[in-house]
Amino acid sequence: MTLSILVLNGPNLNLLGSREPDVYGRETLADIESSCAKMAAGLGLAVEFRQSNSEGDLVDWIQQASGTHAGLIVNAGAYTHTSIALLDALTASSLPSIEVHLSNIFQRDEFRHHSYISKAASGVICGFGGFGYQMALEAVARMVKSVEEA
Numbered sequence: 001m002t003l004s005i006l007v008l009n010g011p012n013l014n015l016l017g018s019r020e021p022d023v024y025g026r027e028t029l030a031d032i033e034s035s036c037a038k039m040a041a042g043l044g045l046a047v048e049f050r051q052s053n054s055e056g057d058l059v060d061w062i063q064q065a066s067g068t069h070a071g072l073i074v075n076a077g078a079y080t081h082t083s084i085a086l087l088d089a090l091t092a093s094s095l096p097s098i099e100v101h102l103s104n105i106f107q108r109d110e111f112r113h114h115s116y117i118s119k120a121a122s123g124v125i126c127g128f129g130g131f132g133y134q135m136a137l138e139a140v141a142r143m144v145k146s147v148e149e150a
């Protein structure tokens with residue numbers, strides 16, 4: 001059976017491509033999704049992309065992921081810096097999870113330097129634009145495959 005990775009995107013990431021392109025680049029979320037889908041196929045994995053501006057949707061999707069998906073990639077957008085609910089959902093999940101940010105949050109406003117969800121993430125990738133999602137996919141692929149082989 002093909003293992004599936006769930007890629008969750010938080011608020012305002014639906015605007016990628018037109019939103020602050022100097023910070024986030026010109027790639028749309030659909031562009032990132034299609035490059036990840038191609039890469040996943042090469043890795044023998046499936047990916048499912050979702051985006052919501054609502055914190056509760058993201059919490060629900062993390063809760064529902066176990067059983068259907070083998071790993072998570074999460075760009076929680078601004079909820080990264082505010083959401084104990086997302087931290088709790090990731091902590092409760094048994095799935096490996098990679099936190100991704102397009103921008104280098106440590107070069108930006110001070111309030112972006114702290115991530116609530118990093119405490120529950122297996123690893124964090126930031127500052128590589130849309131390519132960071134592919135890096136995360138490669139990382140989570142290794143993690144889910146090593147679990148599968150164990």
Ligand code: DQA
Binds near residue numbers: 012075100101102103
């Ligand atoms: C972001 C960084 C966050 O600080 C910001 O609120 C976002 C996007 C990133 O991908 O760089 O919405 O997560």
